[in-house]
Amino acid sequence: MPDPKNILMNQASVKTLSLKDLSFQRNEKFLFSNISLTLESGDILQILGQNGSGKTTLLRLISTALRPYSGEIIWQGKNVNDIRESYLEDVLFLGHQPGLKRLLSAEENLVWWRRLNKTNLSKNVNAFEEVGLYNHKDEPCNYLSVGQLKRAALARLYVSEAKLWILDEPFTSIDKEFSIKLKSLIVSHLKRGGIVVLATHQDLKIENMKYFSISDLSGATSE
Amino acid sequence: MNNIGFLAILRRDLLLAVRYRGDLANPLIFFFIVIALIPLGLTPDSKELSEIAPGMLWITALLASLLSLDGLFKDDFADGTLEQIIILPQPLYFMVLAKTIVHWVVTGLPLSLLAPVLGLMLSLPETGYLPLMLSLLIGTAILSLIGSVGAALTLPLNKEGILLSLIVIPFYMPVLIFGSNMVVLAVDGLSIASPLAIMGALLALSLLISPYVTSCALRLSIYG
């Protein structure tokens, strides 16, 4: 029985992301070296490893925020440095910090962000309703709690058209009820042909999920 | 395509600056205080004061602009928006340029407009007022552009106070020389064409090079 995933999308729109012997050095020491893996539409990769083992660094490399020591990142068969603009239009990166201006309101932050990223303006879903911040969306962000800030950042997932989601610890400081909602959002993104690369300690139990652990011996991949 | 990023950052930062006008006044207050110090430190005699007025006005404006420089990327770096800006599809060059222009509008512009008033306090001759404003308008723009490089290079360091000035001031010296000299020439009734031309050239050069170097420095130092 062919994998349902492939039926949903015709071949043309299949997105592929692959890392070719990627390595990164910090203070003359290799955090990890020659990592090679490939992800296609509908794949989700969970990066494991203790804190400080380089999970966040790997995510920053994939999002081109950091330049690798050697090796390359390939999107749709081309090196991301050559197609920087079109690649980054398809990328949504959520880091440790929420990335919201504290003096602006959550609404203003999202409006500003939507102007700079490919987002589906027609989609009438109200992101702040989804993340349960509807009545807080007009206060400046510095009045919001850490959990609310995180959800305000996660609101972007509802409006973004980006195919590749790079999420760094998305489940931290959000409550049980919302993390279920977040998980279902991720699954629906995969079904729509998106790719997700995330670093988290939670066990998501999403079927045919790929794992990659950065242990001290660098580059050990466990399928 | 490029100017979306530029306009968005420009609008956002101007909105922030206008909404929180508190720190708009800092460079101006600094300017006032230091100018008030000079006669006390030197002489109340207006003839001697007018001798040194152009130089002192320019030095104080330079220091006032330097004062507010380290905040350029600091709060974006702290709340994680800088990380987002770096991976936006639009080129970083224009976004850095937008932030530098906002810094100029917030510090350089008011300093230049206020300078003639303080020139009055230092008994600067009337013929010097307009050239002083003109030289400061161009000069503070160059200072903001060059300063953005220093701000980016010292971004992740939190105790960098003197380091930023040490890095940036050698680059400020030519601007100071030509800027204050323009006012001196004007006061003596000579033409200010040549220093003005050189200031224009310095502005063009820094306009071209500084945002590029700053974006390289940002990519480098964001995860310091």
Added chain:
Amino acid sequence: MMFQFENFSDFIYMAGHGQYVWTAYSVSLIIMAFIFVMPLFRKKNIIQKIIKKNH
């Protein structure tokens, strides 16, 4: 091209300018010697540390 001074003490005195000339030369040569020697010491005690470490 011959020796410019009658005797050694005149050479030191150098018609009044000796003190400046000699201080300039000596301080500069000392600094240059320091630049040259300091890395040697640095290398020496790094090596000693290595030896002590895996002795």
Added chain:
Amino acid sequence: MASPRWFYQISGRWLPWLSLLTFVSIIIGVIWGLGFAPQDAKQGNSFRIIYIHVPASFLALVGYYIMAISGAIAIIWKIKLADVVMKSAAPIGASLTFIALLTGAVWGKPTWGTYWIWDARITSMLILFFLYLGVIVLQKAYSAQGLSNKAAALLALVGTINIPIIYKSVDWWYTLHQPATIKFTEAPSMHPDMFQPLLIMIIGFYLFYVTALIVSMRAEIIFRERNTSWVKELALNLKDKRPI
């Protein structure tokens, strides 16, 4: 090929000869300049300071460009050796600039009556010293070693654009305020007897710069590769030769 280890071995062989050559040429230059060169008609014997001042300021400037270029190479092509060159070149360049400033000041006393005069050349040298200071302090400021060198290399690169601007603007500024006076550190059209020792000293200073750079690079390489096998092995057989 251009690995630090390869450089360490090669330099190990050439260093003794190079430092001997440096020592000899500087000694000859000093003796010639101090004892045998004729004194200047106007400035008398204090003119002999030129044999240290001019080579030092020359090397200070050339040293900045060497540092900036090696920094650029280190950033663009990620060559470790270039990074080592930059790290070692900065303090040497700064010290040479300091020597140039010091000798200029000491020279000023007999000639102008004060130790510090805002002469165009001396002022530009002072600004060059600030540029060096900025690079060195930036190098030490970051905790992450690799990062601080990249930031300092970028600053040095921008500095190279700034140096000609500084020299020109300071000249402009100096001639504006004291148009008539000669720039005393400009080597006046010199009598050959005066010029030959200067040439020797410039060569001597060049040799000194190269040897000092090599010596400090070797120390930096040993430091950076201190937990590699070849350094350990080198350390151990050094121990056997002279037990410490």
